[in-house]
Amino acid sequence: MNTVTQQTQQTQQSQQSSKPVNAAAPGNPADRAVKRQRILDILDAAGRDSLLLTTNTALTWYLDGSRVHISLAGDPVAAMLVDRDGDHLVTFNNEAARISAEELPDGVALHTVPWHGQLHAAASMLAPEGKPLSEADVTAELRTARQQFLPGESARYARLCADVAAAMTDALAGATPETTEFAVASALAARIVAMGAEPLVLLCNGAGRSGFRHPLPTHAPIGRRAMAVVCARRNGLVANVTRWVRFDPGTPAELDAETRIAAVEADIFDATVPGARLDGIFAEIREAYVRHGFGADQWTLHHQGGPAGYAGRDPRATPATDDAVVLNQTFTWNPSGPEVKIEDTVQLTGAGIAVLSVDPRWPAAVVNGVRRPLTLEL
Structure with missing residues (x-):
């Protein structure tokens, strides 16, 4: 034997x-x-x-x-x-x-x-x-x-995404300009672990490091404006969320860029329909950057996201990925520009795009029929 x-x-x-x-x-x-x-x-x-x-x-x-x-x-x-x-x-x-x-x-x-x-x-x-x-x-x-989510896992994913969004609100609402990037990341990590999840990615950049799109945190204070990113896993599922906080009304250039990146994302959501192929959606992403004033090379400076679920992206969309979109599939698109980015985990339902990573306490605006996060002003 x-x-x-x-x-x-x-x-x-x-x-x-x-x-x-x-x-x-x-x-x-x-x-x-x-x-x-x-x-x-x-x-x-x-x-x-x-x-x-x-x-x-x-x-x-x-x-x-x-x-x-x-x-x-x-x-x-x-x-x-x-x-x-x-x-x-x-x-x-x-x-x-x-x-x-x-x-x-x-x-x-x-x-x-x-x-x-x-x-x-x-x-x-x-x-x-x-x-x-x-x-x-x-x-x-x-x-x-793995594409088409089933009822039980859809419910688990929605709970996880909502919990991560709430953790973002709690952590960033307590920040000050003197809070360090590591302190923001540690506040998020504590909340992620307390909810029974694993923090796979924790990013933060303050005003002095806002040019980095994958900013591992440092001991630098965040200053007048900061971005935080969390990828948290629970029961195998990975929720992906980005949020911004600032301590003044924002500059005209920042406000304009935030509006335009939300418009890019809205175009991506419109292209994410059953039967669409990821390479076709990627072509729409490239055109959306140009259409909303970010330039033709913007897509080359950071990955754009793709289907989500049991991997951070499953897979990342590229000009060569030809997977077809199906109903009840989940996505995290993350268009970005200079010092601006938007990211949530969503699901394609029969009624359209449903945002899963939502905390009703976070300020939001309706963009093309979908509530999208604004920058939290403290």
């Missing part, structure tokens, strides 16, 4: 006893059933019997929110083999008790390998044909499978 089989039997015997009383299994059973069928459809199209999922994006999507990481910078501590008979999650022996008790959805068999073992090789050994499809074999198909 091999090591993975021996430890599988031991783990399966202990699963029931290790689960806390009244513990709710992660995920939504109805949503998970649809996701499993989407994987089976991929297997049918490929003429194969199993698929090995190894990335955080694929695992958290398929498990419907289970946490399969320890280090935010490290690889997942689990791998999933999906075959026609069932779902098999393989993890290290030192992770199995926690995963069984807190992260294992109903109907998933748990297998273990030694903490020093080969996780992916052990999971592959469980494949009926001996060599499963890898994620790299079906990258585009898996991305398509």
